[in-house]
Structures are given as C-alpha cells and as structure tokens.
Amino acid sequence: MYSKGVTLVELVVVLAVVAILAAIAMPALHEFLQEQRRKVVAQELAFTLRMARSEAILRQTPVVVRGFHRGWGWGWVTLLDIRGLSTARGTHLNTHILDGKVPVIGNKWVRHEVRFDSFGAPAGVKGESNAGSLFFCDPKRARLRWRVVIDWVGRVRITDLPDPQSADWCGKPR
8 A cells, every 4th residue: 555645754864854954044144144134234325315415515615424433333313504513503404313233434534424515525624525435344354345435526326346445444343
C-alpha cells in the first residue's frame, strides 16, 4: 500500500533545513535593511536641502536647515531665516524627525546647519560659504556609506564615493 502523505521524520528534516537557511540569511538581510535605511535617510535629507534651496530662491529670503541638538541623525528642521543671522528664529517650514539609528556627521561647514541665501547659494556665518558634506556612516564598520554633498553654488547631490579632501569622517570620534 502506497501512502501519499509525509512522514514526521521528513517534516522535521525539512524544517531543520529551513531553520538553518534562515539563520544563515538573517545577518545578510539585517545588513541589507540597514543599508536601505541609510540610503533613504540620505535621500530624505538631500530632498529637504533641495527644497530649502528652492524656497530661498522663490521667496528671496534665506532658508536654514538645522540638525537637531543631538545631531543630524535625530532629524532636522527647516526655517525661513528672516534676519539672516545664526541666532535668528524664522518661520517654520518643515520638521523631519528620525530615531537616531543612522549616524549622520556634517563636516566643518555643515556640522549643525545648512543655510541658503536668497540666490540659493550656501551662505554661512559672516558671509562664508557653508558648502560641505554630510556623511552617512555604517557604525559597525566605521566607514562611509553615503554622502550628501552641497557644492559652492548650492547644488545638492548624493554619492557613495569617499571624500578625497577629508579624512574618513566616520572613523573619527566626535
């Protein structure tokens, strides 16, 4: 007599193989999800910076994007900077809140904020340009994964290439 069912031993063997394959795949899946999270945060910040630049040009008023007091990885706020001063409180345009799981480090010029003048160019304190880069780091390996670059005319782009002008920002203690 032939049976069309599955024996208990066959079922246990299949479940064991599936469990082993899942255990092997989980770290790779976790790393993939973290990489996607870093990429999404980089795209969101680049989008915010592009919109801030557009608002500055359209309104003919300086616009500031400031990282939260804990850092860019916790989020940022976009403001109209009516007086153009670093301490000015302008009209609130947007707030983007994050959970801090993606380390974002700004270099010297964009450590705390990015300011666009009424022409859309990055304008720092005392007339200096605040063109620079924001680094999205992989904390486990202390290496750069993504970089949002603001050039001297205000264009914003995303790259995964290292910054040849600076040291590895992700490996430095802050």
